[in-house]
Amino acid sequence: NAGVTQTPKFQVLKTGQSMTLQCAQDMNHEYMSWYRQDPGMGLRLIHYSVGAGITDQGEVPNGYNVSRSTTEDFPLRLLSAAPSQTSVYFCASRRSGTGGNIQYFGAGTRLSVL
Amino acid sequence: DQQVKQNSPSLSVQEGRISILNCDYTNSMFDYFLWYKKYPAEGPTFLISISSIKDKNEDGRFTVFLNKSAKHLSLHIVPSQPGDSAVYFCAARANNDMRFGAGTRLTVKP
Numbered sequence: 375n376a377g378v379t380q381t382p383k384f385q386v387l388k389t390g391q392s393m394t395l396q397c398a399q400d401m402n403h404e405y406m407s408w409y410r411q412d413p414g415m416g417l418r419l420i421h422y423s424v425g426a427g428i429t430d431q432g433e434v435p436n437g438y439n440v441s442r443s444t445t446e447d448f449p450l451r452l453l454s455a456a457p458s459q460t461s462v463y464f465c466a467s468r469r470s471g472t473g474g475n476i477q478y479f480g481a482g483t484r485l486s487v488l
Numbered sequence: 489d490q491q492v493k494q495n496s497p498s499l500s501v502q503e504g505r506i507s508i509l510n511c512d513y514t515n516s517m518f519d520y521f522l523w524y525k526k527y528p529a530e531g532p533t534f535l536i537s538i539s540s541i542k543d544k545n546e547d548g549r550f551t552v553f554l555n556k557s558a559k560h561l562s563l564h565i566v567p568s569q570p571g572d573s574a575v576y577f578c579a580a581r582a583n584n585d586m587r588f589g590a591g592t593r594l595t596v597k598p
Contacts, residue, residue: 378531405584416492416577417532417588424584433587464531475520475581479531 397465511578
């Protein structure tokens, strides 16, 4: 009964460092996405994927890369971290199509960039 | 541009009374609307949703109303319980794009 699993839960980076936020789901969902949550801004879509090998940009994609080699995993990469990327990151998944409106979220990764 | 707006950052109600959370949107292409509930240190969890072809959906103590002409939806919680205290996000979907509001922090006082 894992659902969507995100690792790590917390991370502190120095400016310029790189890291990968991991996301895995065990519900065989085609659609996966990454959001960031900032105070007063709600959840903003970074990147999404409608299936293995297919990714697309969301609302705030700059500074982030993604890939989708399997249905289960959707990692988010920060190539050169900046203080503006300090945020809480959520991964989500859902089924595709008209029956897949409900997204299931992971518990989040709290990232601080110094 | 914020296509989904929740103009009330916080709301406080007494236990047993009605809680009304509001949400406005600007994109007429949105065809599905959802409310999510979020507790601290957890991810958002789905609460209730409504399709654009309906104007009301009810699930127990929770009812969502949609006014398409006004591009407005609301979540009613009756009766409110202390366990309902959380941040509530309104979300709207158009194809693969799902936009969220900034959230409203609901506090239900015993």
